Amino acid sequence: MAIRTSMSGNEATAYAVRQINPDVMPAFPITPSTEIPQFVSNMIANGEIDTEFIPVESEHSSMSAAIGASAAGARTLTATSSAGLALMWEVVYVAASSRLPIVMAVVNRGLTGPLNINAEHSDSMGARDSGWIQIYAENNQEAYDNMLQAYRIAEHKDVHLPVMICQDGFITSHAVENISLLEDEPVKKFVGEYCPEHYLLNEKEVMAVGPYAVSNYCMEAKKAQAEAMIRSKKVILEVAEEFAAMSGRSYGFFEAYRMEDAEYAAVAIGSVSGTAKDAVDRLREKGVKAGFLKVRVFRPFPGEELAKELRGCKAVAIMDRCESYSGQGGPLGAELTAAMYRAKVTAETVNIVYGLSGRDVRVEDMEKVYGDLREMAEEGKTFKQYPYLGLRE
Amino acid sequence: MFNINMEAKFDFKQIQEREERLAPGHRMCAGCGGTIAVRNVLKALHPGDRAVVGNATGCLEVSTYMYPYTAYEDSYIHSAFENAGATLAGAETAYKALKKRGKIKEEYKFITFGGDGGTYDIGLQSLSGAMERGHDMVYVCYDNGAYMNTGTQRSSATPSFADTTTTPAGKESAGKPQARKDLAAIIAAHNIPYVGQTTFIGNMKDLYVKSEKAIYTQGAAFLNILSPCPRGWRYDPPELMDICKSAVETCYWPLFEVIDGKWILNYEPKKKLPIEDFLKRQGRFKHLFKPENQHYIGAFQEEVDRRWEELRKRCETYGE
Numbered sequence: 001m002a003i004r005t006s007m008s009g010n011e012a013t014a015y016a017v018r019q020i021n022p023d024v025m026p027a028f029p030i031t032p033s034t035e036i037p038q039f040v041s042n043m044i045a046n047g048e049i050d051t052e053f054i055p056v057e058s059e060h061s062s063m064s065a066a067i068g069a070s071a072a073g074a075r076t077l078t079a080t081s082s083a084g085l086a087l088m089w090e091v092v093y094v095a096a097s098s099r100l101p102i103v104m105a106v107v108n109r110g111l112t113g114p115l116n117i118n119a120e121h122s123d124s125m126g127a128r129d130s131g132w133i134q135i136y137a138e139n140n141q142e143a144y145d146n147m148l149q150a151y152r153i154a155e156h157k158d159v160h161l162p163v164m165i166c167q168d169g170f171i172t173s174h175a176v177e178n179i180s181l182l183e184d185e186p187v188k189k190f191v192g193e194y195c196p197e198h199y200l201l202n203e204k205e206v207m208a209v210g211p212y213a214v215s216n217y218c219m220e221a222k223k224a225q226a227e228a229m230i231r232s233k234k235v236i237l238e239v240a241e242e243f244a245a246m247s248g249r250s251y252g253f254f255e256a257y258r259m260e261d262a263e264y265a266a267v268a269i270g271s272v273s274g275t276a277k278d279a280v281d282r283l284r285e286k287g288v289k290a291g292f293l294k295v296r297v298f299r300p301f302p303g304e305e306l307a308k309e310l311r312g313c314k315a316v317a318i319m320d321r322c323e324s325y326s327g328q329g330g331p332l333g334a335e336l337t338a339a340m341y342r343a344k345v346t347a348e349t350v351n352i353v354y355g356l357s358g359r360d361v362r363v364e365d366m367e368k369v370y371g372d373l374r375e376m377a378e379e380g381k382t383f384k385q386y387p388y389l390g391l392r393e
Numbered sequence: 394m395f396n397i398n399m400e401a402k403f404d405f406k407q408i409q410e411r412e413e414r415l416a417p418g419h420r421m422c423a424g425c426g427g428t429i430a431v432r433n434v435l436k437a438l439h440p441g442d443r444a445v446v447g448n449a450t451g452c453l454e455v456s457t458y459m460y461p462y463t464a465y466e467d468s469y470i471h472s473a474f475e476n477a478g479a480t481l482a483g484a485e486t487a488y489k490a491l492k493k494r495g496k497i498k499e500e501y502k503f504i505t506f507g508g509d510g511g512t513y514d515i516g517l518q519s520l521s522g523a524m525e526r527g528h529d530m531v532y533v534c535y536d537n538g539a540y541m542n543t544g545t546q547r548s549s550a551t552p553s554f555a556d557t558t559t560t561p562a563g564k565e566s567a568g569k570p571q572a573r574k575d576l577a578a579i580i581a582a583h584n585i586p587y588v589g590q591t592t593f594i595g596n597m598k599d600l601y602v603k604s605e606k607a608i609y610t611q612g613a614a615f616l617n618i619l620s621p622c623p624r625g626w627r628y629d630p631p632e633l634m635d636i637c638k639s640a641v642e643t644c645y646w647p648l649f650e651v652i653d654g655k656w657i658l659n660y661e662p663k664k665k666l667p668i669e670d671f672l673k674r675q676g677r678f679k680h681l682f683k684p685e686n687q688h689y690i691g692a693f694q695e696e697v698d699r700r701w702e703e704l705r706k707r708c709e710t711y712g713e
Binding site: 023024026050051052054055056057058060061062064065066067068069070071072073074076090091094098200201202203206207208209210211212213214217 | 443445447448454455458459460461463465466467468469470471472473475476478479480481482483484485486487488489490491493494496497498499501518519521522523525526
């Protein structure tokens with residue numbers, strides 16, 4: 001029986017953590033993810049779970065301790081945001097290259113400066129090439145559902161990679177919305193026991209982690225890691241299918257909303273998706289063939305699959321909640337445009353930067369995006385690459 | 394408080410006959426103090442006891458675990474330069490969690506090694522956090538007084554006036570302007586149950602006894618081991634033991650312990666040797682013996698004397 005209630009994205013994440021009851025969780029507080037370690041600490045204090053919490057003195061130590069714990073054979077969790085993830089930077093790579101199935105709840109927030117605490121994807125996008133799987137949520141429901149699927153993906157024998165479960169700071173993490181939770185028993189069965197094959201505390205063997213390797217070996221190690229990332233695509237879909245059988249909620253690499261005959265499409269990640277879907281509905285009522293793609297899995301990047309969805313479109317707006325300072329747009333723009341080029345999808349594209357540092361995006365803003373796409377395709381109007389949505393000028 | 398029987402007496406032969414837990418074939422230099430520190434600390438593990446060995450990036454790491462070979466007989470983890478404390482703290486916490494859940498039966502000890510770069514400087518925060526939280530682990534600093542792996546740059550453990558590649562002695566410079574940081578005292582201020590400072594003396598009894606105490610003390614323990622580096626200090630490898638002895642006899646490197654807040658001086662030279670005895674053996678202090686630089690030796694001596702007196706006072710005031 002599903003439990004219908006309402007809670008914030010952070011509460012939903014903590015609810016999933018309670019059901020998973022991981023072995024070890026090191027964490028350091030940072031807005032807006034702070035509530036997650038707080039909720040977990042409370043659950044430990046009240047005897048609801050028996051996770052070992054490590055109140056580390058920084059996020060760098062948080063990820064370092066997670067590496068030590070995971071290598072030692074513990075199912076390990078941490079949570080962070082923004083500057084916290086930036087401080088972990090070096091060891092985020094170590095976690096992935098050591099092939100440790102750590103799960104990190106990332107509550108997305110912009111990087112300084114100016115110092116700001118609101119939603120932006122610059123933190124996790126900065127770590128997009130670190131070798132972590134990245135799964136993004138539109139709302140609290142998805143933050144919860146993604147969390148429950150994370151260890152199944154990370155610990156899979158074909159994968160052995162860490163996973164970031166991302167949600168938008170405040171918009172998702174703090175806003176209280178309706179949610180459908182699963183009962184403990186089926187969740188525990190679904191997540192399963194963690195039985196690592198090789199680990200430091202394996203009584204049957206000794207193990208060494210973290211070698212120095214000369215050029216003769218390094219490239220092969222990196223290729224093996226890249227192959228695991230590619231293999232994770234199949235696993236992500238298999239786990240989603242099994243999750244759908246339990247929960248009735250289906251997930252893939254992305255959600256295609258009214259895309260069947262769409263001529264104009266926007267592509268984005270995270271909480272803006274609800275707003276975009278509303279705009280699509282309004283436009284559809286007016287007879288505009290609008291559609292929307294919500295990217296759920298950014299690493300591995302489902303470039304081919306996304307491009308395929310966009311084949312019939314006349315114009316596409318690729319939207320980044322992140323500046324990359326390349327002078328070309330944001331990371332989703334760069335990667336999706338490249339994927340479309342390879343797939344010979346020739347729709348007009350515009351890469352829009354939106355919602356930086358929590359800047360609000362309204363349904364009207366999204367309607368204007370679709371309006372611009374139409375002008376671009378129908379009237380040959382050219383737009384400068386890459387516009388900022390909702391910028392005060 | 395020691396949680397299991399400490400070995401009653403030191404039988405050098407019996408200890409040295411224990412199986413090496415750092416296998417030969419690693420790539421550390423001849424005459425390197427770091428290797429001696431690791432071998433002897435690990436020998437203090439009682440035979441049959443299991444351990445997880447940690448390591449900060451540095452000479453030791455790149456020379457003892459070069460893929461696909463490891464020199465460690467125990468499980469081993471290296472993750473980065475500045476996080477040996479936190480990394481091993483994570484492994485130790487995993488042990489607690491898995492033990493609690495009945496997934497592990499055996500006893501494990503947790504010992505991590507870092508050079509002074511990874512310990513005094515870039516890894517100080519991670520070390521402080523691990524010590525303050527009281528993880529049941531030993532952090533061992535093999536202190537060779539500079540960033541040797543990158544080519545002898547100064548660290549906060551480098552003694553005054555040492556000629557390093559970032560404090561070179563020259564026309565306008567007498568080497569490192571600052572005196573070394575007293576890390577053992579800083580860690581003692583964390584009020585952990587065991588802190589020991591030692592080096593290689595005689596038959597290694599001091600090192601062995603302190604290692605055993607550190608490993609078998611419940612809670613966080615810290616060992617600071619003066620570990621000469623032939624490249625950075627510029628001495629002939631066979632002189633290593635004499636240099637260590639001189640460091641102790643001049644009171645540059647006092648042997649002491651802080652056990653549950655009690656300061657204990659382990660050795661007091663009958664006749665304290667002048668600091669020249671320590672300095673003259675090392676190429677990094679060669680410039681101090683030029684006539685125009687003699688006053689720096691005086692300044693060095695003053696600082697050694699001041700610290701020695703301070704330590705003696707501590708041991709008198711807060712001793713047993």
